[in-house]
Amino acid sequence: MQTEKQLSIKGLYLPAIALCSFLFSGNAAHAALVTFSFTGGASTISGALLSTPLGPSPLSLGLPVTGSFQFDTMTGGVGGNYPGAVKAMTLTIGSYTSAFALGANAVTILQNTNLGGGLVGDRWKLVTAADGPPVKGYTPFSFDLQLDREGGGLFPNTDLQNPPSLSSSSSPLTATRWRLMFQNDDGNVVTARGTFQSLTAVPLPSSAILFGVGLIALVGLGAGGLRNLRGPQA
16 A cells, blocks of 8 residues: 555656756756847938839838847856857848848947947947848848947946846937848948837746646645645544
8 A cells, every 4th residue: 555655656746846857947948038029210221222213122211120139148258248149030121021140149238338429338239140031132141239328327237138228217328229231242231220119028928937837736736646645644
């Protein structure tokens, strides 16, 4: 009888332990990934990418811009530069979409740096290789974004951290910019660029939360089964 109880206990707990190990090992591998989505507009598009009587183009000023990026907050780096941190990216301009490609994929945190135009301040920068359909003989090869605050005070340090809020009243940004770079077979480079209207953290999927709740319930059932097997205590 004692042996049967021990086998039943193992039958209840071993699946729960195995599931716990799977869940926590999976979370350990992915818990450092954070995703942000954004919206914006296109303020400048090189003439070579625009429609002409010689050919149409999917790009034009005034089109809505949406996208997202993902990076690993546990990536190591030196001096505020974190190569390999970016894991995913998409940028959609109207009906045209460019996406992440292997290559340069770094996040850089800069303090008291040259922002251009004689300005000095802090900058959160992301750059990654990009891919997508060619536009009038030009193929996307690089995407980057910059979030600046003139005068500094945007970051307490250069540790890898989430991008600053666009709506912060205590540390308002003084410039935001995204840029998609294209290149043709002759090596000529042209760009589409614009600004951000929103930048929002994407929450953990509800399916993952439900899975965690189910796991807790499973472990609880195992504990309840153990108490039942023990029976009343003398």
